[in-house]
Amino acid sequence: MATTTPDYRQGSFRLSMLIYDSRYRAITIQIVFLMLLMAGFAWLVDNTIQNLRALGKDFSYRFLWQSAGYDINQTLIAYNSTMSHARAMVVGLLNTILVAVMACALATVLGVLAGVLRLSNNWIVARLMTIYVELFRNIPTVLWILIFFSVMAISMPEPRAFRGEAATASMLVFDSVAITNRGVYIPEPVFDRSLGDLDLRYFKVSVDLLAIIAALIASSWASGRIVARANRIQEETGIRPATWWLRLAVWVLPVAALLSALGFHLVKPVLPETGIPNFQGGIHMRNSLIALWLALSVYTGAFIAEVVRAGILAVNRGQTEAAVSLGLRPTLTMRLVILPQALRVIIPPMISQYLNITKNSSLAIAVGYMDLRATLGGITINQTGRELEAMLLMMLIYLALSLTISSLMNVYNARVKLKER
Amino acid sequence: MTHKILLGALAAAAILGAGAAQAxxxxxxxxxxxxxxxxxxxxxxxxxxxxxxxxxxxxxxxxxxxxxxxxxxxxxxxxxxxxxxxxxxxxxxxxxxxxxxxxxxxxxxxxxxxxxxxxxxxxDGQGFMVRKDLGVSSAKELDGAKVCIETGTTTELNLADFFRSNGMSYDPVPIETNAAAQQQYLAGACDVYTTDVSGLAATRASFADPQNHVILPEVVSKEPxxxxxxxxxxxxxxxxxxxxxxxxxxxxxxxxxxxxxxxxxxxxxxxxxxxxxxxxxxxxxxxxxxxxxxxxxxxxxxxxxxxxxxxxxxxxxxxxxxxxxxxxxxxxxxxxxxxx
CATH class of the missing domain: 3.40.190.10 (Periplasmic binding protein-like II)
Known part of the structure; x- marks a missing residue:
């Protein structure tokens, strides 16, 4: 008997199958959404172009090469008001990176301390840390920034208070640090026999700094060799030779020799006896930098404390008990057994916290810290009227910055995570 | 997820489109x-x-x-x-x-x-206000001063030009609003407050002790x-x-x-x-x-x-x-x- 049953496997493709056939449906839906999304984007771009045309504006980045005309108080590379907007942007970006790095470092220290202490058996210490965490993470960052800024500006003495016979304020640490309502002045490292600067066309790099970094890298390598040798001896003989004094010498001696060869000394800030009372010399850490740095650090530190606490609690209690039964002291248990395992849990959420610090640093404008948002996204926009161009550029820069931090931290994460073989 | 992105895009588009009507x-x-x-x-x-x-x-x-x-x-x-x-x-x-x-x-x-x-x-024109006890009678004596400015204004540019053309150094303290700048100036976080002379007079009038502040004679710009x-x-x-x-x-x-x-x-x-x-x-x-x-x-x-x-x-x-x-x-x- 001849059958007329259609052969489904080789059946011809019909358009309706895109919806009714479960093999194709998912793909169909995705393609339709993608097209709608792209249409939406196209409409946005088109709308923007039309609006710009209606306003009579063009889209151009030529303004970046025009003279900026404004001064910036904190510059890590040479800058003056005759230089370009692009240069001002880089100055702002470096200020952003500076405060982000400072805040990441301090937040990590604060966070790890608070996280570990919150698990302390000492009731008072644990409760104090709870108060710190709950107080700082539940109040918006920008308020903390303003609070630190106001405290600095209002309660610290004015520079004039340091002057004259009847000075009401005095400098700290052998007359080398001045805390004023305009910021903190600290001694500045100076090299008498400086090696000069390396001119890289757009900016200069101090050769002294490069030499010190080179010395530190060499020390690190030598220290690694010493440890490797100690490990080998331990493998062979079972006795580990004392290495601490060798390693200390390797770290300290070359740098010390280099510094003295360069004629290193510190220059204290001084207040001139006449004229406008402002400290000269030394490094001036402005109120804006200090407020932003401390506020971002204590705020994010509270989150990091929770991340660290979660990481430690995630390590099985059996690990602690095993370590104790081997005779390890509590500090060693924490350092050698708990923290290395906790790091696997801690690192991924820490990446988010570092990204948060970097992005939150754009609140700097609240206290007049000249970061990327204040230079490119603030004064440059105002003086040139290029909102769209500058905002897009700023978004791109923050995106690039965040992705860089993220990828660096991911490399570190790959090193500490559980190796599965 | 895709839904959310689409809705977000539409909302953003509505915002961007808001300024379209022109004439x-x-x-x-x-x-x-x-x-x-x-x-x-x-x-x-x-x-x-x-x-x-x-x-x-x-x-x-x-x-x-x-x-x-x-x-x-x-x-x-x-x-x-x-x-x-x-x-x-x-x-x-x-x-x-x-x-x-x-x-x-x-x-x-x-x-x-x-x-x-x-x-x-x-x-109008841009001027400088200082506290009387600073002992300054001319803007040309402001070398090394900390200057509070309202950011995003022409004052910022005039200030840079004035100090550069007179070969003086200064430390700008950019502030977002006039009120905040006033606070910083009164707290002594800067030596000088600069803006248009009319703004300086208005700001000084709102101080508790206007007689202790002086507007310096120099007017350094034209501000129509x-x-x-x-x-x-x-x-x-x-x-x-x-x-x-x-x-x-x-x-x-x-x-x-x-x-x-x-x-x-x-x-x-x-x-x-x-x-x-x-x-x-x-x-x-x-x-x-x-x-x-x-x-x-x-x-x-x-x-x-x-x-x-x-x-x-x-x-x-x-x-x-x-x-x-x-x-x-x-x-x-x-x-x-x-x-x-």
Whole structure:
């Protein structure tokens, strides 16, 4: 008997199958959404172009090469008001990176301390840390920034208070640090026999700094060799030779020799006896930098404390008990057994916290810290009227910055995570 | 997830699209029934909300005059307080119909930012204020000073030029609003506060101890301040320009808020008065308004001289002299083209 049953496997493709056939449906839906999304984007771009045309504006980045005309108080590379907007942007970006790095470092220290202490058996210490965490993470960052800024500006003495016979304020640490309502002045490292600067066309790099970094890298390598040798001896003989004094010498001696060869000394800030009372010399850490740095650090530190606490609690209690039964002291248990395992849990959420610090640093404008948002996204926009161009550029820069931090931290994460073989 | 992205994109598009309608500001204002006027976030004498939360001041009087001319009611104004950073974006995006916010008329703002400056309501210049006990009597002695500035203003650029051309160093402390700058200056976080001289006088008047602060004699720039609108709607620009001119012309012709009713009713031998007040000719219709536009504008807060005297003149705590802002007939710069 001849059958007329259609052969489904080789059946011809019909358009309706895109919806009714479960093999194709998912793909169909995705393609339709993608097209709608792209249409939406196209409409946005088109709308923007039309609006710009209606306003009579063009889209151009030529303004970046025009003279900026404004001064910036904190510059890590040479800058003056005759230089370009692009240069001002880089100055702002470096200020952003500076405060982000400072805040990441301090937040990590604060966070790890608070996280570990919150698990302390000492009731008072644990409760104090709870108060710190709950107080700082539940109040918006920008308020903390303003609070630190106001405290600095209002309660610290004015520079004039340091002057004259009847000075009401005095400098700290052998007359080398001045805390004023305009910021903190600290001694500045100076090299008498400086090696000069390396001119890289757009900016200069101090050769002294490069030499010190080179010395530190060499020390690190030598220290690694010493440890490797100690490990080998331990493998062979079972006795580990004392290495601490060798390693200390390797770290300290070359740098010390280099510094003295360069004629290193510190220059204290001084207040001139006449004229406008402002400290000269030394490094001036402005109120804006200090407020932003401390506020971002204590705020994010509270989150990091929770991340660290979660990481430690995630390590099985059996690990602690095993370590104790081997005779390890509590500090060693924490350092050698708990923290290395906790790091696997801690690192991924820490990446988010570092990204948060970097992005939150754009609140700097609240206290007049000249970061990327204040230079490119603030004064440059105002003086040139290029909102769209500058905002897009700023978004791109923050995106690039965040992705860089993220990828660096991911490399570190790959090193500490559980190796599965 | 895709849903959310799509909705987000649509919402963003709606926001970006909001500023699209461009021409015919007059119709928009009439249909809306109120004027959106961009003003200072708070500067004594120029624009500030009083104890009853009613906006008062020199710039505010201009908004009221425009609203009176266009809508017939000086109180139909929606004041939008703007910082020096947000003002231009707000005007360009159509959030405000007119910006009257101590804004300096410059080439770049007029030509490149695509705005039209309708008039100059105050001829100003940048100055410096210091505390008396700093012992400084000239801006040339400010080498090494910390200077508080409102960021995003022309003052920032003038400051850089002034210190550079005099070979002096300084440390700028950028602040977002006048109020915050004031706090920093009073706390002694900077030695000098700089802005337009009118702003310095207004700021000093609000201090508890104005006598301990001194405005240095140097005026380092020209700052013609005035109302501005977007490029491309010439009718609206004309309305703002001629309302401003009407206020100056009224002072010149002796029309005050006190005698305007009588002049309107009985006329005046000078035909220009009659044209301005709509008794002769049809100037109002040419602007797209009715014949009484100028009567209402002048009645709102008085003529230019009255507005000056009530808000910032020598009888007020601000205590500014007319100086450059006297009428041209009295040695000043305030001058209006003829109404004919």
């Amino acid at each position: 015919q500001t007059l119709n928009d204002v009439k249909n809306r029934g109120n004027l959106r006027c961009g003003t200072n976030t708070g500067l004594a004498g120029f624009a500030f909300p009083d104890a009853n939360n009613v906006w008062q001041g020199f710039d505010v009087a201009y908004c009221r005059a425009i609203a009176a001319a266009v809508l017939g009611d000086p109180m139909k104004v929606d004041f939008v307080p703007l910082t020096s950073q947000t003002r231009f974006t707000a005007l360009a995006a159509g959030e405000v119909d007119v910006l009257v916010r101590n804004t300096t008329w410059t080439f770049v703002r007029d030509v490149d930012l695509k705005f039209t400056f309708a008039a100059v309501n105050y001829y 301040l005035g109302p501005l609108v977007r490029h491309g709607d010439d009718q609206w620009a004309d309305i703002v320009r001629w309302v401003s001119n009407a206020l100056v012309a009224a002072e010149e012709l002796g029309i005050t808020s006190a005698n305007i009713g009588e002049l309107k009713a009985n006329g005046h031998p000078n035909p220009e008065v009659n044209r301005l007040l709509g008794r002769e000719g049809d100037l109002g219709a040419m602007l797209g308004l009715d014949a009484n536009w100028a009567v209402r504008a002048i009645s709102a807060a008085g003529n230019y001289g009255e507005i000056f005297a009530t808000n910032i003149g020598e009888g007020t705590p601000i205590g500014l002299a007319r100086g450059l802002n006297a009428l041209w007939t009295q040695g000043g710069l305030q001058y209006t083209p003829p109404f004919r």
